[in-house]
Structures are given as C-alpha cells and as structure tokens.
Amino acid sequence: xxxxxxxxxxxxxxxxxxxxxxxxxxxxxxxxxxxxxxxxxxxxxxxxxxxxxxxxxxxxxxxxxxxxxxxxxxxxxxxxxxxxxxxxxxxxxxxxxxxxxxxxxxxxxxxxxxxxxxxxxxxxxxxxxxxxxxxxxxxxxxxxxxxxxxxxxxxxxxxxxxxxxxxxxxxxxxxxxxxxxxxxxxxxxxxxxxxxxxxxxxxxxxxxxxxxxxxxxxxxxxxxxxxxxxxxxxxxxxxxxxxxxxxxxxxxxxxxxxxxxxxxxxxxxxxxxxxxxxxxxxxxxxxxxxxxxxxxxxxxxxxxxxxxxxxxxxxxxxxxxxxxxxxxxxxxxxxxxxxxxxxxxxxxxxxxxxxxx
Amino acid sequence: xxxxxxxxxxxxxxxxxxxxxxxxxxxxxxxxxxxxxxxxxxxxxxxxxxxxxxxxxxxxxxxxxxxxxxxxxxxxxxxxxxxxxxxxxxxxxxxxxxxxxxxxxxxxxxxxxxxxxxxxxxxxxxxxxxxxxxxxxxxxxxxxxxxxxxxxxxxxxxxxxxxxxxxxxxxxxxxxxxxxxxxxxxxxxxxxxxxxxxxxxxxxxxxxxxxxxxxxxxxxxxxxxxxxxxxxxxxxxxxxxxxxxxxxxxxxxxxxxxxxxxx
Numbered sequence: 001x002x003x004x005x006x007x008x009x010x011x012x013x014x015x016x017x018x019x020x021x022x023x024x025x026x027x028x029x030x031x032x033x034x035x036x037x038x039x040x041x042x043x044x045x046x047x048x049x050x051x052x053x054x055x056x057x058x059x060x061x062x063x064x065x066x067x068x069x070x071x072x073x074x075x076x077x078x079x080x081x082x083x084x085x086x087x088x089x090x091x092x093x094x095x096x097x098x099x100x101x102x103x104x105x106x107x108x109x110x111x112x113x114x115x116x117x118x119x120x121x122x123x124x125x126x127x128x129x130x131x132x133x134x135x136x137x138x139x140x141x142x143x144x145x146x147x148x149x150x151x152x153x154x155x156x157x158x159x160x161x162x163x164x165x166x167x168x169x170x171x172x173x174x175x176x177x178x179x180x181x182x183x184x185x186x187x188x189x190x191x192x193x194x195x196x197x198x199x200x201x202x203x204x205x206x207x208x209x210x211x212x213x214x215x216x217x218x219x220x221x222x223x224x225x226x227x228x229x230x231x232x233x234x235x236x237x238x239x240x241x242x243x244x245x246x247x248x249x250x251x252x253x254x255x256x257x258x259x260x261x262x263x264x265x266x267x268x269x270x271x272x273x274x275x276x277x278x279x280x281x282x283x284x285x286x287x288x289x290x291x292x293x294x295x296x297x298x299x300x301x302x303x304x305x306x307x308x309x310x311x312x313x314x315x316x317x318x319x320x321x322x323x324x325x326x327x328x329x330x331x332x333x334x335x336x337x338x339x340x341x342x343x344x345x346x347x348x349x350x351x352x353x354x355x356x357x
Numbered sequence: 358x359x360x361x362x363x364x365x366x367x368x369x370x371x372x373x374x375x376x377x378x379x380x381x382x383x384x385x386x387x388x389x390x391x392x393x394x395x396x397x398x399x400x401x402x403x404x405x406x407x408x409x410x411x412x413x414x415x416x417x418x419x420x421x422x423x424x425x426x427x428x429x430x431x432x433x434x435x436x437x438x439x440x441x442x443x444x445x446x447x448x449x450x451x452x453x454x455x456x457x458x459x460x461x462x463x464x465x466x467x468x469x470x471x472x473x474x475x476x477x478x479x480x481x482x483x484x485x486x487x488x489x490x491x492x493x494x495x496x497x498x499x500x501x502x503x504x505x506x507x508x509x510x511x512x513x514x515x516x517x518x519x520x521x522x523x524x525x526x527x528x529x530x531x532x533x534x535x536x537x538x539x540x541x542x543x544x545x546x547x548x549x550x551x552x553x554x555x556x557x558x559x560x561x562x563x564x565x566x567x568x569x570x571x572x573x574x575x576x577x578x579x580x581x582x583x584x585x586x587x588x589x590x591x592x593x594x595x596x597x598x599x600x601x602x603x604x605x606x607x608x609x610x611x612x613x614x615x616x617x618x619x620x
Contacts, residue, residue, distance in 0.1 A: 117592060292620065
C-alpha cells in the first residue's frame with residue numbers, strides 16, 4: 001500500500017464524541033451513508049438497505065451490503081438541468097455544501113469509472129456531475145469478509161487508498177484513520193491515539209475469471225461470438241426490468257427530456273433521468289428504427305461493456321465486482337456466472353489474475 | 358466551468374418545403390462546422406433531437422427536418438423570425454481532404470441525402486472538382502424525393518441516378534432498391550472510387566455488403582451512422598457501439614473501423 005499522507009491521524013473516539021464530530025461535519029457536508037429502511041425490502045418483512053442522509057452513528061448500516069449504490073450522490077435518478085420560461089432559461093442553484101460519502105472499496109473504484117465517462121470521455125465535462133464531484137470526500141467502510149455474490153478481488157477492486165477517512169465501529173468506541181487535512185481539523189479534542197489500519201477482504205464469494213481482451217476480440221471478429229447460443233438463453237430468462245443497471249455502481253446512462261407545467265405551459269424544465277440499455281426504448285430512433293430488441297442482445301451489450309469495451313477505451317474494466325446485479329435480479333441471473341461463461345466459451349481467460357490480498 | 362448542456366438561440370431566416378413531411382430550415386449562425394456533423398436541436402418545453410448539418414454558408418446553417426417524432430412536430434409550427442435553440446456542432450464530420458483527386462460515389466437512401474447535401478455542393482464548386490462524382494439515390498416514392506431543385510442542378514456536374522421503391526403513374530425512372538443502381542458502377546469505379554453510404558440501417562448494410570462483394574476495399578468506403586444521441590457529448594451512453602461513441606468518434610466512420618461496430 002502507498003505510504004500514508006503526512007498528518008494522518010489514527011484515533012479512537014467514544015460514540016458520543018463521534019456523533020458530535022458528525023454534527024460538526026454536517027454543517028459543512030451532506031453525510032451520505034448506507035441506511036436501513038425497515039420493512040421496505042423486496043419481500044415482506046425484509047428491510048431495504050440503501051443510501052440516505054445520516055446524522056449519527058446509529059443511522060449508518062455497517063453490517064449489510066447496500067442494495068443500491070452511492071452513485072445517486074453524484075448522479076441523481078432525476079435531475080433538473082435548467083428551468084425555462086418563454087425564450088430564456090436559468091440553471092439551478094449550485095449547492096455549496098460538501099458531500100461526505102461512506103462507502104466500500106468497490107464503490108470507490110466504481111465512482112472512479114463514472115469519472116471516466118462524465119469527466120474524461122470527449123472534450124466536454126458533464127457540468128452537473130463535475131459540480132458535485134468537486135465537493136465529494138470518501139469515508140471508507142471496511143469489508144472484513146465478502147458479502148454474498150461479491151467478486152471485487154477478481155476485478156482488482158477490493159483495496160483502495162483513495163479516501164479521506166476510514167471508520168470502524170469497535171464496541172463502545174469508533175476507530176478512525178483520518179487522512180484529509182480538513183477532516184483532521186474536525187477531530188474532537190477527546191480523541192485518543194489508536195492504531196487502526198483498515199482491512200480489505202482478500203477473497204471472493206463467487207470468484208470470476210475475466211476474459212482476456214485479445215481473446216474476446218478474436219472470438220467476436222472471427223468466431224461470431226455476438227451470435228453465440230449462450231445469448232439465446234439470456235433472451236429467454238431476462239425480462240428487461242433494468243434492476244441490474246439501477247443497482248450497478250458504474251451504470252451511468254441517462255436520457256434528457258423536457259417537460260412543461262400544466263399551470264403555466266409557457267414554462268418548464270429540461271431534466272435528465274436514469275436510462276438502461278436493458279429497458280425498452282433505449283435505442284429507439286425517430287422513424288421507427290431500433291437495435292437490440294432481443295433481451296439476450298441487451299444482456300450481451302451490457303456484459304461486454306462491463307468486462308470488455310469500457311476497458312478498451314479507458315484502460316480499466318467497468319465492472320468492480322460489487323455483485324449487486326446478482327443480488328437484485330428477479331430471474332436469478334448471475335452476472336458473475338455470465339462472465340465466467342464468456343471466458344470459458346471464448347477460451348480467453350486472462351492469463352494472470354489480480355494480486356490476492 | 359462551462360455547462361455544455363446550455364443551448365444557444367438561432368433565428369430562422371426562411372423555411373423551404375421539400376416534400377409533404379420534409380422542410381429545410383435556414384438559420385442565422387456563424388461558426389466552424391463540417392459536413393457530417395450534427396446539432397442537438399430543441400424547442401424548450403418539447404425536447405432535443407440530433408439533426409445533421411445539411412449545408413453551411415456565410416452566416417447560414419441549413420438543416421432538413423422530417424416530421425416523424427414528438428420534437429420535430431413542434432418545430433413545424435415555427436415561422437421565419439422565430440428562434441430554434443441549438444447545441445453543437447458535434448461529431449467528427451467528413452474528412453474532405455481524403456476525397457480529393459479520386460472519383461466519388463455517393464449512395465444515399467431517403468433522408469440520408471440530407472447530411473451529404475453540402476458535401477455534394479462542395480465538390481461541384483470549381484475549386485474542389487473531383488475526377489468524377491456519381492450520385493445514386495433511393496427514395497420510397499416520387500413524393501419523397503428531397504432537394505428536387507438541387508438534384509436538377511447537380512445533374513449538370515455529376516452523374517445522377519434515382520430509384521424509387523414504389524413508382525407512381527408519372528415515374529419514368531428506375532424502380533426498386535438503391536443497390537440496384539450499383540449496375541451503373543463501371544469496373545474502373547469499383548477499382549478506384551471512394552464511396553459514401555448514408556441511409557436507414559438496412560439500406561446501409563445491404564449497400565456495404567454489395568460493394569464489398571464487388572471487391573471494393575474497406576478503406577474506400579465511408580459511412581455516417583445514426584443513433585439516438587441524447588446528450589451529443591459522450592455522457593448519456595445511448596450512441597455507444599462497442600468501444601466507440603457515435604457522437605464523439607463519428608457519425609462519420611471509415612469502414613475499416615466501422616466493420617467492427619457490430620450491434
């Protein structure tokens with residue numbers, strides 16, 4: 001691991017002292033962490049775990065995987081781009097508060113993939129994303145062992161040192177490793193020094209063999225892999241609901257649209273809303289043309305984006321192995337199994353796997 | 358920081374009706390643009406649509422719109438003096454310098470003629486003449502023929518062939534798909550010309566396949582792809598094909614690259 005920034009503090013706080021620190025932070029940052037929503041889960045009497053605003057230690061869900069990712073902090077499900085009236089428009093107010101996101105290593109890697117798309121694809125930067133991104137700091141949540149369906153180790157995303165602070169609840173205390181100078185200044189006086197090195201998981205629940213790009217390219221160009229029968233099976237099973245793309249931390253597609261107000265049809269907004277290559281109408285063009293009507297073709301398009309063509313363009317795989325897609329699919333399709341199948345069918349398993357540990 | 362999603366207004370100078378559903382808008386605009394690029398055109402309250410540049414003049418931008426979708430329908434209510442909002446130009450445009458000095462065959466289906474209109478005008482100006490220019494056009498019916506006046510003018514400087522899928526009683530020209538017109542291609546043209554193919558996806562696939570079967574090499578074929586561009590700047594993901602974005606790396610592609618853009 002890279003050496004720690006100078007000025008890093010490792011310390012322990014009592015729970016009340018930590019909550020006081022959070023209250024002080026809340027004056028300058030929106031605090032965004034996994035939260036438990038009782039009874040709101042998929043099945044009756046289950047809880048939903050997803051991202052929400054927090055104010056105290058007890059609000060934060062440390063023990064279960066968030067079913068939805070923290071990408072909402074940077075890319076809201078729906079966002080107003082500007083308000084217009086007659087022939088003029090104005091942009092929304094820019095928030096000045098920072099954003100402190102509590103998230104795991106896989107998601108830190110995932111948000112970096114979003115940076116590739118929104119900040120580095122083409123010459124224009126996405127204004128709305130960039131405004132939020134410049135105000136974000138990460139608080140690392142440890143993973144001492146993998147959750148079900150996790151394969152971050154296989155994707156090389158189980159470790160990171162890209163965080164401002166790391167946190168570990170430890171009985172009556174909270175351990176912190178604080179790297180960021182602004183956050184160091186917010187540490188309460190009651191803090192006592194304590195050694196704390198964040199731990200990262202070293203094994204996957206479902207190890208995955210990522211296909212080697214050269215082998216996959218050959219399979220596509222020379223062996224007709226895009227029309228391989230394995231995709232027909234997904235055509236039967238996938239119902240194009242889009243849950244995988246909604247829960248995925250690196251899915252970022254959206255559609256711009258305009259709406260106008262019933263009370264005042266001369267005024268309205270241009271907004272954008274999350275879109276999914278799995279869901280109908282993603283490719284529809286005026287004139288009635290569209291592509292990938294078959295759900296198997298959509299699965300293929302999504303799969304190859306995550307473990308092949310994003311890497312061709314940006315130099316790193318898009319999928320970070322968080323496993324949420326496997327967790328949420330109502331048809332029990334496993335994306336991890338799909339990747340392994342691609343590797344096996346194309347005989348193009350990568351020759352070396354990412355370093356363990 | 359610049360917000361690339363903010364559109365700018367362009368005043369409509371005039372509107373010319375081409376067919377029952379196609380209208381050419383001439384807009385007041387000064388800027389740098391290339392044939393093959395596109396703008397995101399909107400009327401606030403209704404939405405945006407990617408529309409190809411048809412032609413560019415001194416302080417003038419020309420675009421041909423077809424009334425097919427929710428956005429374009431609202432544009433048809435505008436009059437000269439009204440304003441359209443634009444973002445762009447986006448995309449890469451045709452590499453005009455790569456066409457100099459060789460014969461050029463342009464095969465266009467339906468509204469595929471719109472993105473190459475300015476290109477044809479360009480290659481018929483005295484300074485930019487090519488050894489020969491061949492235009493093969495296909496339309497659904499005689500009533501769908503675009504740019505009738507321009508076609509007449511172009512016939513003086515280019516070899517022009519038009520076919521329609523469904524002729525009417527007054528039609529004396531060829532009928533059938535545009536690839537039937539490939540019989541007009543001489544052995545010399547097959548061996549040496551550059552080819553531009555633009556039109557609906559199926560027409561493009563069939564045209565390319567036939568040119569390849571006749572022996573035209575990949576690097577002499579150029580295509581302009583259309584996809585549902587929403588943002589136009591490589592963020593929304595709608596136009597991605599394999600590792601390319603049609604709005605950033607296209608819409609114009611040489612077939613050496615485009616052969617692997619499989620969908």
